[in-house]
Amino acid sequence: MSEALAPAAIVVTTAPMLELAGVTHVFDVSRPWLQRTLAREPRRTLRAVDDLSFSIPRGTTLSLVGESGCGKSTVARLSVGLMEPARGTIRFEGEPLSTARAQPALRRRMNMIFQDPYASLNPRWRVRDIVAEPIRTFGLAHGSAVQERVDALLTQVGLAPQDGEKFPHAFSGGQRQRVSIARALSSAPEFLVCDEPTSALDVSVQAQILNLMKDLQQRLGLTYLFISHNLAVVRHMSDQLGVMYLGRIVEMGPADAIFAAPRHPYTRLLLDALPDLAHPGRSRTSVGGEVPNPIRPPSGCTFHPRCKLANARCRAERPEQIAAEGVLVACHAIEEGRAS
Amino acid sequence: MPLLEVRDLVVEFPTRRGVLRALDHVSFAIEAGEVLGVVGESGAGKSLTGAAIIGLLDPPGRIAGGEIRLQGERIDKLPPEKLRRIRGRRIGTIFQDPLTTLNPLYTVGRQLVETIQTHLGLSDAAARKRAIAWLEEVGIPGASQRIDAYPHAFSGGMRQRVVIALALCAEPMLVIADEPTTALDVSVQAQIISLLKRLTRDHGTAVMLVTHDMGVIAETSDRVAVMYAGRVAEIGPVAAVIGTPAHPYTEGLMGSIPSLEQRVARLRQIDGAMPRLDAIPAGCAFNPRCPRVFDRCRSERPELMAAGTTQAACWLHAGVATNV
Ligand SMILES: Nc1ncnc2c1ncn2[C@@H]1O[C@H](COP(=O)(O)OP(=O)(O)OP(=O)(O)O)[C@@H](O)[C@H]1O
Ligand SMILES: Nc1ncnc2c1ncn2[C@@H]1O[C@H](COP(=O)(O)OP(=O)(O)O)[C@@H](O)[C@H]1O
Ligand code: SF4
Ligand code: SF4
Ligand SMILES: [Mg+2]
Ligand SMILES: [Mg+2]
Numbered sequence: 224m225s226e227a228l229a230p231a232a233i234v235v236t237t238a239p240m241l242e243l244a245g246v247t248h249v250f251d252v253s254r255p256w257l258q259r260t261l262a263r264e265p266r267r268t269l270r271a272v273d274d275l276s277f278s279i280p281r282g283t284t285l286s287l288v289g290e291s292g293c294g295k296s297t298v299a300r301l302s303v304g305l306m307e308p309a310r311g312t313i314r315f316e317g318e319p320l321s322t323a324r325a326q327p328a329l330r331r332r333m334n335m336i337f338q339d340p341y342a343s344l345n346p347r348w349r350v351r352d353i354v355a356e357p358i359r360t361f362g363l364a365h366g367s368a369v370q371e372r373v374d375a376l377l378t379q380v381g382l383a384p385q386d387g388e389k390f391p392h393a394f395s396g397g398q399r400q401r402v403s404i405a406r407a408l409s410s411a412p413e414f415l416v417c418d419e420p421t422s423a424l425d426v427s428v429q430a431q432i433l434n435l436m437k438d439l440q441q442r443l444g445l446t447y448l449f450i451s452h453n454l455a456v457v458r459h460m461s462d463q464l465g466v467m468y469l470g471r472i473v474e475m476g477p478a479d480a481i482f483a484a485p486r487h488p489y490t491r492l493l494l495d496a497l498p499d500l501a502h503p504g505r506s507r508t509s510v511g512g513e514v515p516n517p518i519r520p521p522s523g524c525t526f527h528p529r530c531k532l533a534n535a536r537c538r539a540e541r542p543e544q545i546a547a548e549g550v551l552v553a554c555h556a557i558e559e560g561r562a563s
Numbered sequence: 564m565p566l567l568e569v570r571d572l573v574v575e576f577p578t579r580r581g582v583l584r585a586l587d588h589v590s591f592a593i594e595a596g597e598v599l600g601v602v603g604e605s606g607a608g609k610s611l612t613g614a615a616i617i618g619l620l621d622p623p624g625r626i627a628g629g630e631i632r633l634q635g636e637r638i639d640k641l642p643p644e645k646l647r648r649i650r651g652r653r654i655g656t657i658f659q660d661p662l663t664t665l666n667p668l669y670t671v672g673r674q675l676v677e678t679i680q681t682h683l684g685l686s687d688a689a690a691r692k693r694a695i696a697w698l699e700e701v702g703i704p705g706a707s708q709r710i711d712a713y714p715h716a717f718s719g720g721m722r723q724r725v726v727i728a729l730a731l732c733a734e735p736m737l738v739i740a741d742e743p744t745t746a747l748d749v750s751v752q753a754q755i756i757s758l759l760k761r762l763t764r765d766h767g768t769a770v771m772l773v774t775h776d777m778g779v780i781a782e783t784s785d786r787v788a789v790m791y792a793g794r795v796a797e798i799g800p801v802a803a804v805i806g807t808p809a810h811p812y813t814e815g816l817m818g819s820i821p822s823l824e825q826r827v828a829r830l831r832q833i834d835g836a837m838p839r840l841d842a843i844p845a846g847c848a849f850n851p852r853c854p855r856v857f858d859r860c861r862s863e864r865p866e867l868m869a870a871g872t873t874q875a876a877c878w879l880h881a882g883v884a885t886n887v
Contacts, residue, residue, distance in 0.1 A: 290748040395836050396605070425604035425775055430819035430830040437829065452749065459821040459830065482823070496753040497823060498778030503801045513720050513751055 238317030239278035240414050240446040241302060246311035248272040248297055252518060269518050271297040273470040275311070279463070281413070284440070284447040286457040286478065288493070289467035290514050295450045298467075299418040302448055303335050315414070331361045331410040338419035340399035344391040350377075350402050351387030357410040376405040380435060397428035404435065408443075416448045421456065433459060454493060458482055466490045469517055469525045476550030486552045488530045488562070524555065532556040564635050565592035566769050567616070567737055572639075573628035574611050574620065576840075583840040585611050587793045588629065590867070595736065598763070598770040600784030600801065602777055602816075604837055607790040609773045613739045615639070616771075617654055618646040633737070652682040655730030655768075657759075659742035661722035664729060665714040671698070671725050672710035675732055682733035697728040701758060720751035724758065731762055738763060741773040756783055777820055781805055789813050792837055792848040799873025809870035810877045812849045847878065855879060 253259055253266045272294045279285040287295050300306045301313060304324040313320040315333065323329040334357075337343040344353055354373045358364050364372050374384035380401040391399055400420065407415055417436070421429040433456065439445060451457050457464060461478035466489065474487040485491050512529040515521055524542050527533040536555050544551040545558050556562040574586035586608050593599045601609050614620050616631055618641070631639040638649060650656065658664055666674060675694035679685055685693060691710075698706035701724040703717075714722055723743065730738050743759065744752040760783055763770050772783055780787055781801060788798040789810065797810040808814045818831030835852040838844060844851055850860040859878050870880035 290750065397836060426777070427604055427816055427819045427833050428836070430821075430832040431834070433821070434829050434832055453821075454749075455821040455823050458823055458826060479826075492750055494823070496750045498753075498756075498776075498782045500778055500781050500805060500817075500820065500822070501824065503781040503784075503805055511754070513718050514748065 238314070240281045240316065241448065242278040242312075242314040242317075243298075243302070244276050244312050244314075246272060246275045246298075246301060246308045246313060248294075248301060248306065249309045267518055270470050270520070271517070272301065272308070275470075275472055277463070277465055277472070277475060279414075279446055279448060281446055282440075282444050283462040284449050284460055285463040285465065286449040286451060286461035287465045287467055287472075288451055288454060288457045290452060290493075292514060292517060293467040294470040295452075295467060296418050299335065299416045299448065299450055303333050303416050305335075327361055331357070331363070332412050333414045333416070334407040334410060334412040335416045335418065336400075336403050336407050336420045338422050340396065340403045340423070341391060343403055344399060344406075346391055348390070349387065350382075350389055350391065350394075353391070353402065354387070354405045354409050357406065361410050363410065372409070373405075376409055379408070379439070380405045381431070395428075396424055397431060400424060400428075400432050401435070404432075404439075408439070413444065414446045414448075416450070418450045419452070420449075422451065422453070429456070436460070454497060466493070469514065469520050471525070471553065472544070472551075473526065473554070474550065474552050475544070480548070480550050486547060486550060486557055486562070487554050488532055488556070489526050492529070524553075532562055566595045566597075566634060567593040567771070568632040568635075569612070569616065569629070570632075571629035572612070572615060572626065572631065574608075574615050574624060575627040576624050580841070584627075584843075585624070585793050585840055586615065587843075588866075589790075589793070589795055590629075591788050591795060591798055593737065593769050593771060596764075596767045596769055597786065598760075598772060598784045600780035600787040601771060601773045601790060602775060602780055602787060603790035603796075604775060604816075606837060608793040609775075609790055610741050612790070613656075613741050613771065613773055617650050617656060617739060618643070619650075651678060651735070652733050653735050653737065655733065655735040655738040657723075657726055657730045657738060657740040657743045659745050661719070661726045662714065664726045665722060667714055670711050670713055671717070675710075675725075675729060678729055679732050693732065694728075697732050698725070700762065701725070701728045702754075703728075720747055720754060723747065723751075723755050727755070727759060727762065731766065731768065734766065735768060737769045737771065739771045739773070742775070743772075744779060745774065745776070752779070759783070777805070777817070789816070792843055793840070794848060794876060795867060796849065796877075797870075797873055797875040798867065803872040807871065809873050809875040809880060810849075811853050811855050811879075813875075815852075815854075847876070 248271050250269045250271055252269045277285060287298060289295055301308050304320050315323040351373055354376055355369050358369050358372055373387055377384055377386055382401055421432050449460050464478040464481050465472045465475040468489050474481060474490045485494055521528050523539045524537045527537040542553045542555045544553045570590050572586055572589040576583045576585060589612055603609055615626055626639055630637055672694055675697060676690045679690040679693050695706050695710055698710055703709055703724055744755050747755060756779060774780060784801045787801050787804045789796045791812050797804060797813045804813060808817055815833035821830060833852055846862050847860040847865050850856045865876045865878050867874040867876045868880050
């Protein structure tokens with residue numbers, strides 16, 4: 224690794240890299256005022272993220288997993304300050320995120336990688352300029368040093384310096400994702416939010432990208448908030464894991480502990496739903512129902528319409544997180560000892 | 564005689580800079596009632612193979628060689644009208660996005676009734692009864708009321724159930740399903756796959772299941788064809804292809820899938836990328852990426868040959884047994 228790519232200043236702090244406390248985000252999904260008034264409809268809101276708390280220690284990976292619409296991307300955008308939460312606090316290196324974002328020296332230390340590497344790269348720019356932009360914005364290098372840094376970044380993600388001359392469309396999906404990673408690394412960040420970085424890629428290309436991300440984490444001491452709907456990918460990448468359902472974390476803790484003994488009925492459903500390569504021909508346990516409409520979520524525990532263990536209390540009362548052997552779980556059945 | 568036989572299928576796209584060969588001598592067969600999985604990375608030629616069989620290649624794409632037989636009868640040279648009757652009656656289709664199959668302007672009932680009447684010639688009342696029975700069979704609650712709803716009133720998973728009913732209601736002998744669960748959530752995927760498995764088994768329908776998801780193949784298929792750069796790299800019983808792959812590409816592919824059971828520090832990776840159609844290397848198309856490449860691979864192209872319990876297009880297996 225060249226000097227230029229090392230994090231500029233190692234701040235010695237015991238604070239977690241990122242910390243969310245009671246974060247809630249609500250979208251207004253009402254129809255336009257006139258239509259609403261004519262139809263005498265009230266305003267409608269959607270609670271995309273509901274009372275979320277977690278912290279990510281420096282140099283580790285916390286993953287969020289869940290089905291479509293459960294709020295993963297919303298957490299991603301909140302975590303890099305692309306949106307403000309309606310309630311709750313987000314701290315980056317111990318400082319409120321909004322204060323941190325106001326300081327270029329802190330802002331450059333966080334970045335994001337998206338699912339669709341094509342949509343996030345400007346098609347009219349050469350890759351060289353795409354990767355150089357954050358370097359120039361933050362004034363991290365000047366003159367010919369910019370080019371040197373771009374070349375080093377491209378090499379680091381497994382591309383060649385000559386690839387900088389090309390436009391994004393000249394690359395395959397996996398190569399474009401490498402360009403996105405080079406760009407995300409160009410401001411020498413310490414914290415990366417990765418929103419489904421391999422979901423659009425084939426498994427063989429996914430393996431290349433996941434290996435690259437792990438190598439970079441080790442070499443540069445990066446911290447990841449890693450978002451995916453694929454449990455096997457999450458298992459491979461995570462130190463900590465949070466399972467989300469309709470905006471809430473239903474189970475959270477060390478990834479190894481959760482995979483060894485999943486407790487929440489929804490976590491179990493997700494694991495049971497996975498096909499098993501080791502035993503071809505074996506059927507998955509197929510569970511009924513789909514994720515309900517988040518505008519009108521079910522009462523009490525929002526998972527109750529799909530849960531075998533649901534009872535009257537589940538339908539009425541929202542379960543709070545309780546700690547069970549180092550893992551937090553929000554489920555009445557577990558609290559009552561009804562679930563084994 | 565197999566139900567479907569594809570032999571040396573070649574599909575080409577004429578372009579300004581010459582002819583691109585997207586499928587290059589693809590051969591396989593599907594027996595009655597059998598599920599053949601077709602896997603491979605994006606661009607390998609999976610969808611084109613399905614499209615060629617049902618005569619739905621996008622122009623200027625064309626079949627430039629080989630033959631396709633359904634119950635022994637050539638169907639690759641039929642006039643469009645005849646092919647349309649085969650599609651629907653003898654071959655059903657399921658695509659990734661249910662909205663490409665469902666017409667948003669018609670109720671699901673009308674679409675089912677029309678398909679049933681076109682192919683089975685039932686009366687209005689009998690066709691409607693049959694349509695309701697199909698909706699019940701694919702697990703739509705309250706089928707007799709919801710039959711008059713429009714597609715947008717259904718969730719993604721429910722829509723794909725309707726598409727399955729639509730593909731099966733004319734009682735075809737073969738269903739071509741192209742990435743039928745790719746757009747769905749994991750828990751819904753499991754529901755759709757088990758539904759498809761149950762219905763095709765009950766009705767004795769054969770399935771060509773196209774997907775890039777090895778997990779879906781593992782739990783569903785009897786045999787698997789692995790495609791690479793427009794060719795079949797390996798074909799054989801599902802347990803053998805997954806457990807003891809004979810082709811180095813299949814081996815690499817299996818190794819690159821992260822596992823739930825054991826955690827490894829690094830995934831096995833195949834370096835490089837699948838070549839573009841205008842840059843397919845001579846000899847074995849996989850040779851620039853193959854860890855076991857040797858001289859012959861760079862000049863001579865391997866055809867499928869017996870390799871243990873599977874067939875692989877790989878020179879490592881030459882001389883081990885005779886070709887088929
Ligand atoms: N800008 C917005 N306006 C209104 N609703 C939104 C907006 N962005 C997201 N939502 C809603 O918030 C919920 C959470 O969305 P989010 O994109 O975070 O989900 P996700 O978990 O990332 O899903 P996916 O797996 O499909 O990417 C969804 O119900 C979504 O429809
Ligand atoms: N209409 C078209 N014109 C030119 N090339 C095409 C067209 N459709 C498909 N191809 C090419 O044919 C190859 C196989 O495509 P396809 O069968 O869709 O792959 P898969 O389904 O395996 O992802 C790809 O290289 C693709 O780019
Ligand atoms: S709280 Fe009740 S409904 Fe919710 S997951 Fe636990 S048992 Fe099921
Ligand atoms: S033919 Fe040669 S290059 Fe091709 S897969 Fe076999 S060993 Fe590898
Ligand atoms: Mg998302
Ligand atoms: Mg396809």
